[in-house]
Amino acid sequence: MAAVLFDFSGTLFRIETAESWLRAVLAETGHTLPEPELTRAARALEAAGGLPGGPEPVELPADLAGLWAVRDESAELHRAAYTGLSRRVPLPDPGLYDALYDRHMAPAAWSPYPDAAKVLRALRERGIGVGVVSNIGWDLRPVFRAHGLDAYVDTYVLSYEHGVQKPDPRLFSVACEALGADPRRVVMVGDNRAADGGAAALGCRVHFVDHLPVDRRPDALLPVLDLVS
Structure with missing residues (x-):
C-alpha cells in the first residue's frame, strides 16, 4: 500500500463527553447550574445531537432535516445545524449555544x-x-x-x-x-x-x-x- x-x-x-462540554462552557462564560440541572441538560443536549462529534440526534426535527443532510458542506451550514439542535434544549443564556459550538472546536475538547x-x-x-x-x-x-x-x-x-x-x-x-x-x-x-x-x-x-x-x-x-x- x-x-x-x-x-x-x-x-x-x-470528542469529550456532553457533560464535560457543557461544564467547560458554563465555567468559561461565568454561568452556573445546580448539578442535577447540569446533568439533565447535558443528557438532553446529547440526545438532541447538539454535540458535534457526539451521537447523532435521537429524533431529527423535521425543520432541520434538510440542513442536517448537507451540514458538512460549509462552515455556515455546520454551525447552523448543530446550534439549531442544541437550541432545542433550554439553557440559562441564549449566548451559550454559540459558545458550546465554539468549545467543540478547541483542541482541549478532543x-x-x-x-x-x-x-x-x-x-x-x-x-x-x-x-x-x-x-x-x-x-x-x-x-x-x-x-x-x-x-x-x-x-x-x-x-x-x-x-x-x-x-x-x-x-x-x-x-x-x-x-x-x-x-x-x-x-x-x-x-x-x-x-x-x-x-x-x-x-x-x-x-x-x-x-x-x-x-x-x-x-x-x-x-x-x-x-x-
Whole structure:
C-alpha cells in the first residue's frame, strides 16, 4: 500500500463527553447550574445531537432535516445545524449555544485514541503517505498540532473546504491525488460505514473501527500496520 487515509472523529480522535462540554462552557462564560440541572441538560443536549462529534440526534426535527443532510458542506451550514439542535434544549443564556459550538472546536475538547500516535509514527517511518479525510465544518489542523500529531499527516481534505461531503468519492480522490497515490493502493480507515465506505468506489480498501470512548478502544488502529506491510 502507498498511503492510508483516516477519518477524524471516532477514528483518530474522540470528542469529550456532553457533560464535560457543557461544564467547560458554563465555567468559561461565568454561568452556573445546580448539578442535577447540569446533568439533565447535558443528557438532553446529547440526545438532541447538539454535540458535534457526539451521537447523532435521537429524533431529527423535521425543520432541520434538510440542513442536517448537507451540514458538512460549509462552515455556515455546520454551525447552523448543530446550534439549531442544541437550541432545542433550554439553557440559562441564549449566548451559550454559540459558545458550546465554539468549545467543540478547541483542541482541549478532543483526545487522540491511545494508539493514534504510534500508528501514525510507524506509517511515517515506513514511508507511507497519510491523509485525513473528514466530514467537518471547521479547520481541525490545530487539533492535530496541539496533540503533536500534525507532523505525521501529509494532507488534509476537509468537506467544508471543498463543498463536498463523504461518501462522495471526489473527496477521497482529492486526497489520493495530493498523496500521489493510486487509489487501488490506498486504505481508508473510518468509523462510519456509509460515509467512509465511499472510498471503495475508487478502488480503495476500507477498514472500519468502532466509535468508542478512548478508554474502551486502546488498540483498534494497530491492524492498519498489518494492512500496509
